[in-house]
Amino acid sequence: MNAPEPPEALPSHRSRHAGAGAGFLMAATSMCTVQLGSALTVPLFGQLGALGTAGLRLGWAGLILLVAIRPRPRDFSSRDLLACMVLGLVTAGMMVFFMQAIARLPLGTASALEFLGPLTVSLFGPRKGRLVWAAAAATGVVLLTEPWHGGADLVGVGSALLAAGCWAAYILLTQRVGDRVTGLRGLAVSMPVAAVVGLAIAAPGLAERLTWSPLWTMLALAVLSPVIPFALEFLALRRLTTSAFGTLMSLEPAIALMVGLLVLGQRPGAAATLGLVLVVVASVGATRAGVRPAASSQEAPACRYETDPEPAPLDQDRAAVCQGGRPL
Numbered sequence: 001m002n003a004p005e006p007p008e009a010l011p012s013h014r015s016r017h018a019g020a021g022a023g024f025l026m027a028a029t030s031m032c033t034v035q036l037g038s039a040l041t042v043p044l045f046g047q048l049g050a051l052g053t054a055g056l057r058l059g060w061a062g063l064i065l066l067v068a069i070r071p072r073p074r075d076f077s078s079r080d081l082l083a084c085m086v087l088g089l090v091t092a093g094m095m096v097f098f099m100q101a102i103a104r105l106p107l108g109t110a111s112a113l114e115f116l117g118p119l120t121v122s123l124f125g126p127r128k129g130r131l132v133w134a135a136a137a138a139t140g141v142v143l144l145t146e147p148w149h150g151g152a153d154l155v156g157v158g159s160a161l162l163a164a165g166c167w168a169a170y171i172l173l174t175q176r177v178g179d180r181v182t183g184l185r186g187l188a189v190s191m192p193v194a195a196v197v198g199l200a201i202a203a204p205g206l207a208e209r210l211t212w213s214p215l216w217t218m219l220a221l222a223v224l225s226p227v228i229p230f231a232l233e234f235l236a237l238r239r240l241t242t243s244a245f246g247t248l249m250s251l252e253p254a255i256a257l258m259v260g261l262l263v264l265g266q267r268p269g270a271a272a273t274l275g276l277v278l279v280v281v282a283s284v285g286a287t288r289a290g291v292r293p294a295a296s297s298q299e300a301p302a303c304r305y306e307t308d309p310e311p312a313p314l315d316q317d318r319a320a321v322c323q324g325g326r327p328l
Contacts, residue, residue, distance in 0.1 A: 020239055023244075024240070024244075027233065036224065038102060039259050039264055040221060048209055049202075049206075050099040050100050053099055054099035055206065059195045069185060076181065080181055085189065087174065087190040089194070090169045091166075091194035094114075094166035098159070100156070105156040105160060110156070110256075111257075112279045113163075114163045117163070120168050139278050140275040142275065144275035247287050247288060253279055253280055253283075
């Protein structure tokens with residue numbers, strides 16, 4: 001007969017379940033915050049343009065992280081510093097292309113197309129079911145764009161796919177940075193670089209449009225996303241396994257659909273809704289089959305929930321890899 005469980009173990013189990021519940025709540029809140037920030041940005045397109053809103057959002061986010069973290073050059077090797085700078089370029093590309101996409105497409109459609117980036121990374125490699133998930137995602141894209149109607153905005157679709165490509169590159173670059181640079185210092189270098197690039201691209205259009213009101217509005221939106229989501233995801237990844245968190249993140253296109261409906265009044269058709277569901281299903285399936293292995297070497301990211309009451313601190317850049325790498 002099995003020995004009864006020691007009384008002191010019971011609080012640990014309760015603590016574990018409570019921690020996991022808190023992690024799910026943090027992750028869900030993070031996704032809602034990101035999509036709400038994107039939806040609230042759309043009305044500013046008429047005054048600032050898509051490029052202007054992208055540039056200002058990146059500018060404020062880069063300034064906030066630079067001031068808050070204050071990275072020092074001596075903390076980086078030359079190769080690591082270069083990797084962080086390239087990561088910043090990719091981050092800027094993703095934000096600029098995604099803003100261009102949601103200026104032309106419904107938020108849910110643009111988010112689903114952009115999510116093909118992390119989905120492609122998850123599908124990479126000889127994993128069971130890879131072709132099934134790829135086929136589901138491809139079918140979802142066809143239903144989202146409805147090419148038989150000839151009404152899809154090709155610039156918007158192309159921008160969303162370019163944002164997806166940047167997101168995939170971001171994940172791979174973040175993995176390298178996260179394996180070599182501890183804490184948030186890599187992010188505190190890459191985001192200011194993204195800010196400089198984004199503002200340089202947006203500057204010609206902003207020169208005649210910018211006033212104090214949208215400037216402070218974009219500051220608030222930058223706090224709403226990415227500052228708050230980064231903090232929530234960082235805490236959530238200390239409580240959840242990578243598989244659980246990645247599966248949650250796969251639901252983000254569906255959250256984008258709901259936010260677009262409630263905030264922007266964007267009502268998708270039946271085909272687009274089915275296409276988004278297929279992308280979500282493919283993302284969940286690929287994530288469950290393609291979780292990065294648990295730490296077995298010095299470079300593996302420590303992002304699994306452990307039974308210890310005091311889990312080891314996480315590296316934010318590694319946390320981003322574990323969940324699909326959300327830059328903004």
